[in-house]
Amino acid sequence: MPRVHSKTIRKQRHKKWLKRAKGFWGRRKNLYRIAKVASIKALQYATRDRKTKKRNFRRLWILRIKAACHNNGISYSRFIYNLKKAGIILNRKILAEIAYVDADSFSLLVKETTKQKPAKSMKK
Template sequence: MTRVKRGVISKKHHNNILNLSKGFIGRRKNNFKIAKQAVIKSLLYSYFDRKLKKRNFRSFWISYLSNFLKIYNFKYNFFISCLNIFSLKLNRKSLFFISLDFYNFIKFFSILFFYYHYI
């Protein structure tokens, strides 16, 4: 049988996987075969959760704006339609941060509301 000389490379590969599995519980942290499965699963979870994070933040911004506008008897869908009519390209994140600055947001929206109804 021929000699295979790749022990250094496989050791490096194993160490990379075991370094990624630090903090796992039980044999998932120090047994290569099980750690490899756990690392693959954790990387999949992290990928999907990065996508889910974007979705959750968008829904949070929308619900915040909706509740904020409800205080002043405005509806969220009316607000968004006004933005579209005046072709203001503001995303929900920027609207959220504008609304945190209370006075400027109300001033901006009252001007928008005025133009929509009287012009």
């Protein structure tokens, strides 16, 4: 049985991990064993932070809408309820953009939603 040398395969595998570690600080960028561990950890952080980014942006959009609603004298929850009742389908990202860029249009949107019949109050 002839001896098999895995030099090319090993070199390719090492280069792959070292390429992923490009830009890291210290030995993490040029020592294979350390670079591989650092790259795997970086991928874990990237996955975690993509989820966090979604949460943070949704929180920011809600804050902007809430501030604009407050300026127009309506609560955020009442505004969202009235939007759904009026059949206006706008997501929070677009609503936040309207509130942030064009406050007059947002005021018109609030007036449009409050034009509907007021919500029934709960009797005690």
